[in-house]
Amino acid sequence: MIKVASYNMRKGIGTDRRRNPERILEVLREVDADVIALQEADRRFGTREGVLPLHLLAEHSDWKPVQFGMRALSMGWHGNAILVRKQAEIRHHEAIHLPALEPRGAVVAEIRCRDTHLRVIGMHLDLSGLWRRRQAAAILNHVDAYPDRLPTVMMGDLNEWTAAAGCLRDFGRDFAFAGTGPSFHARRPIGRLDRIMVSADLRIAECGVHLSPASRKASDHLPIWANLVPA
Numbered sequence: 001m002i003k004v005a006s007y008n009m010r011k012g013i014g015t016d017r018r019r020n021p022e023r024i025l026e027v028l029r030e031v032d033a034d035v036i037a038l039q040e041a042d043r044r045f046g047t048r049e050g051v052l053p054l055h056l057l058a059e060h061s062d063w064k065p066v067q068f069g070m071r072a073l074s075m076g077w078h079g080n081a082i083l084v085r086k087q088a089e090i091r092h093h094e095a096i097h098l099p100a101l102e103p104r105g106a107v108v109a110e111i112r113c114r115d116t117h118l119r120v121i122g123m124h125l126d127l128s129g130l131w132r133r134r135q136a137a138a139i140l141n142h143v144d145a146y147p148d149r150l151p152t153v154m155m156g157d158l159n160e161w162t163a164a165a166g167c168l169r170d171f172g173r174d175f176a177f178a179g180t181g182p183s184f185h186a187r188r189p190i191g192r193l194d195r196i197m198v199s200a201d202l203r204i205a206e207c208g209v210h211l212s213p214a215s216r217k218a219s220d221h222l223p224i225w226a227n228l229v230p231a
């Protein structure tokens with residue numbers, strides 16, 4: 001079994017409007033997933049510096065970031081980052097450039113963790129439904145272009161409020177959704193904006209939304225998680 005999670009960390013700014021990276025790390029330790037897709041992990045302007053200091057991860061966590069190397073101080077690409085266990089092997093990684101009116105992107109990592117070889121895609125899609133569908137098509141085409149078929153997990157903030165339309169219908173043709181429940185807004189979750197999707201060779205054993213005093217305060221989104229096993 002491997003545990004995955006997705007978390008829009010809102011650049012470390014909590015519902016109290018305070019930026020606190022240590023609080024984000026506290027929530028991640030509570031979730032304790034093997035692979036974590038982060039959204040809004042970098043600052044938006046200037047050098048796009050990562051919000052979670054690398055020394056904080058190195059000294060106070062069991063994760064390391066996948067180093068995409070797109071910008072010197074960024075943890076990911078357009079705020080998308082992937083954390084994996086320190087003992088995990090990162091075999092391949094790259095950024096996906098998405099069609100967009102505003103800066104958007106996705107990231108991919110091929111990893112081996114707990115004897116599981118897995119392809120992970122992290123994403124944060126557009127506020128516009130038309131652009132979300134174009135971005136979903138770009139991600140699916142990118143995955144289809146890989147010569148090797150691996151168990152694949154796609155995670156992130158899809159910004160889709162509808163239950164089974166738009167980009168959800170596009171992703172749902174080949175991927176199953178974890179029934180995690182609503183994750184936005186953290187103080188009163190009603191929107192299922194954050195999603196975990198898996199290919200047919202994976203089965204979702206358990207899944208949920210992580211609710212705790214820390215997670216309700218650390219960001220305006222709650223983390224979602226899923227335990228996966230081979231189908």
